[in-house]
Amino acid sequence: MDFPALIQSIQASPPAQWMRTSLAAMPVVEAIHVLAGATVFGTILIVDLRLLGFPDTRRPVTRVCSEMLRLTWIAFAVSLTAGALMFAANAHTYIGNTAFRLKMLALLGAGVNMALFHGFTFRNVKSWDQNAPVPLAARIAGAMSILLWVSVIFLARWIGFTKGFDFQVPVNPHIDFQF
Amino acid sequence: MSRMSSPAAGAALVAAATAALVAAVPARAHHSFGSYNMAVTRVVTGVVTRVNPDANHLQIFFAPMAENRKNVLRDAQGNPLIWAVEMGGSAQMAREGVTVNSFPPGTVFSISLHPLRTSDSVGTAGPTGAIFRCPWRKPPPPGENCDSVPGSVEIGRGGLLKPTG
Numbered sequence: 001m002d003f004p005a006l007i008q009s010i011q012a013s014p015p016a017q018w019m020r021t022s023l024a025a026m027p028v029v030e031a032i033h034v035l036a037g038a039t040v041f042g043t044i045l046i047v048d049l050r051l052l053g054f055p056d057t058r059r060p061v062t063r064v065c066s067e068m069l070r071l072t073w074i075a076f077a078v079s080l081t082a083g084a085l086m087f088a089a090n091a092h093t094y095i096g097n098t099a100f101r102l103k104m105l106a107l108l109g110a111g112v113n114m115a116l117f118h119g120f121t122f123r124n125v126k127s128w129d130q131n132a133p134v135p136l137a138a139r140i141a142g143a144m145s146i147l148l149w150v151s152v153i154f155l156a157r158w159i160g161f162t163k164g165f166d167f168q169v170p171v172n173p174h175i176d177f178q179f
Numbered sequence: 180m181s182r183m184s185s186p187a188a189g190a191a192l193v194a195a196a197t198a199a200l201v202a203a204v205p206a207r208a209h210h211s212f213g214s215y216n217m218a219v220t221r222v223v224t225g226v227v228t229r230v231n232p233d234a235n236h237l238q239i240f241f242a243p244m245a246e247n248r249k250n251v252l253r254d255a256q257g258n259p260l261i262w263a264v265e266m267g268g269s270a271q272m273a274r275e276g277v278t279v280n281s282f283p284p285g286t287v288f289s290i291s292l293h294p295l296r297t298s299d300s301v302g303t304a305g306p307t308g309a310i311f312r313c314p315w316r317k318p319p320p321p322g323e324n325c326d327s328v329p330g331s332v333e334i335g336r337g338g339l340l341k342p343t344g
Binding site: 011020021022023025026030066077089090092121163165166167169171172174175176177178179 | 226228229234235238240242248249250251258260261263265268269270271273274278279284285287295299316320329341
């Protein structure tokens with residue numbers, strides 16, 4: 001299946017139709033997406049600020065991570081599900097929207113940043129877990145994480161104000177305009 | 180003075196939020212038609228090229244038909260001109276019968292619209308008036324609209340609006 005056909009089948013799927021035709025589905029799912037997204041950003045921000053040494057280094061990094069990141073993952077799964085439903089409802093428009101594409105790129109960047117942090121920097125956390133200066137790599141990871149997640153939020157809002165009249169979409173060549 | 184316990188306060192908050200949510204579901208409500216020239220009404224018949232089922236405003240993109248109703252208006256290169264008309268949210272419009280499935284590409288339809296103040300090729304269906312969908316591949320006679328074609332479907336009430344402006 002080629003990419004346009006895949007997008008078409010997503011938009012034609014029963015969950016997508018439900019999202020388009022139910023009066024309550026979109027506002028409720030969107031509210032859940034926002035609530036879960038706020039939880040993702042809030043919990044990650046606490047970890048990121050600890051990596052930057054705010055407010056201090058008394059709380060062990062390992063403890064902050066284990067307390068917060070469990071909640072982050074649950075909220076992320078909820079947010080992803082709600083976001084996928086919103087995407088499916090109008091997949092053609094979202095996939096062509098620049099703000100949406102940049103948001104996906106920022107999400108990917110946040111994921112790579114997190115993977116690098118946990119794969120390398122976090123391995124020797126014992127030496128800087130508590131009452132010790134945070135290594136530069138970890139501080140960079142924290143700052144990058146905040147930057148990328150703030151970008152995700154800004155771009156997400158941008159989508160809503162840029163997916164208006166799009167005359168750039170090519171006309172389907174199979175339409176017969178002669179009668 | 181007694182204070183609500185926190186579970187009760189939480190329940191009250193959820194109830195209030197739910198009530199606000201239900202009350203917020205609009206019936207063809209709209210924030211503003213300010214960007215459209217509502218004093219001008221045009222009646223157009225066109226061929227659907229695409230439906231954008233946006234949650235806030237469903238949009239139908241279409242090629243306006245020539246007066247002879249045998250073809251569509253084209254630019255100097257021979258490509259169809261594309262106009263667009265915006266209406267209520269996709270869920271609201273689905274209740275009235277306008278969906279990506281009921282208006283597939285190639286559908287002939289007539290609508291009264293109010294153009295944007297800045298562009299003639301974009302309009303809003305506005306709060307009143309109906310849309311007429313012609314039977315498949317059966318356009319109206321020259322100069323006429325789908326409301327004159329036997330077997331056409333009226334969506335909404337009150338027929339096509341009278342052209343003004």
